[in-house]
Amino acid sequence: MTTTVLDETTTVLDEPSVLRLCLARSGVELRQFFRERTAVVFTFALPVVLLVLLGSIFNRSFDGSGIPASQLLTAGMIAAGIGSTCFVNLATSIVSDREDGTLKRLRGVPMPPIAYFIGKIVLVLVTTVVEVVIVVAVGVAFYDLPLPSDPARWLTFAWVFLLGVTACALLGTAMSSVPRSVRAAAPIVNLPFLVLQFVSGIFIVPITTLPPVLQQIGALFPLKWMAQGFRSVFLPDSAAASEAAGAWEHGRIALVLAAWCIGGLILCLTTFRWKGRKDG
Template sequence: MTAPDVPLPSVARVFRSRAVVELKEFFRQREAVVFTLMLPVLLLVVFGAVLNFDLGNGVSFTQYFMAGIIAAGILGASLQNMAISIATERSDGTLKSLAGTPMPRSAYFVGKVVQVLAVTVAIIVILLLIGVVFYGIDLPAGSDWLTFAWVTFLGSASCTLLGIAISSLAKNGRSASATVTPFALLLQFISGVFFQFSEIPSWMQTVAAFFPLKWMAQGLRSVFLPDFMAAAEPAGSWEHGRIALVLVLWCIAGLLLCVATFRWQDRSTK
């Protein structure tokens, strides 16, 4: 007697299962949770306590900093987390094993994207809650929430794709953090996360404009700050159209880089 044919699970079920696996693996890694989820919270608490001064016209530095720290949190959940975790899984053979299973390879990336979205939402909720309760942050109002949503979505998508592409730069999993973290910190310092962007040297502003974090932070400032603060931006306005265009272009560029550079195993194991 032959065994009855067992129907293969649907693609949707495979995607859902992979997403659950990615979420469980992330939240079981204490170091990853602390670094990705809690670091932005700690930075908000420290900077909010030490630098809670008035920028003028009743706008506190904490109100300004909220946009930057949310942008930094998104960068950590997407670019840093993706680059380090994928490089580690490539180095320890996880990617090679997954590539040899019947699972569609696209399911792996779907799981990673779901993980990024879940962590991003958690970071934003926690930061907003702490900001409102302890620092009196004014939340966005009306259509600003829509701007908040599309800036977050496009910023997270572009940084996720860039993180997947950057993962191939690391020689192995052990060197991934040393490769990615300095790059991410540099972007944060020149993109208006820790300081007012108008106080950063103009040549640094120019360099920052080539990367998505600067535009994501600018878009988030537009929903947390009053309209008159747009005069302090390089163009004297929030430039929502340009922000959307740059982030979309980065999504396209990131996707092309992923296709061109992604590897399922280390170079040394080929």
């Protein structure tokens, strides 16, 4: 905070800009997260451990295509890592902030509400990027996941990533209003996400091995389309035959993810609470 001297007796304190407040809050969020070593290890290790375990089980090619099932799993685990960070972790952290009074205190200081959400967005982006890099590195090192050389594929990766992160973060923020306490948050948030990972073809490859009714349920949610989008980036076009429609369906992926971004924003605007239920 700077001062402006008007004369010998009058001094005015300049208000910090919204940008500075957003950056300051982002720094607080990042420091708090990386100081919790257990949370850091669990966040980054969980998708890697699941990938290694499942990749060791499903280590053969599917349908005689020559494409290892472990490569399908790697692409799917990128989507699962984004969902875990942006949906599960974000929802539980907001519940914690609400219960310990952080949200209530922040509403009482001269800080625009957007600064809190920007801080969470920066935290989500940083942790998600690190997580994706780790998962891709494991896939390349252990399962010969091919890195695309076509810029168009990296462009596809970029828009699937951005739409997926946005949709999951908005849904995680909206989901934070459901649990009544921090202790209830973990099971309430993790249970639907765990179910979605199965019906979205994250753990079951190829997805066509799932019963049709489960495929239809998974197609209603963004996780399935994120995984399909990432498979289209890292796998050859012949792998599209393993998808339910037999094609990558980039247009439908973009449409579904964009629809969930809009729906998630509406849910956030209508359900988000700064105070816990016990605060009235």
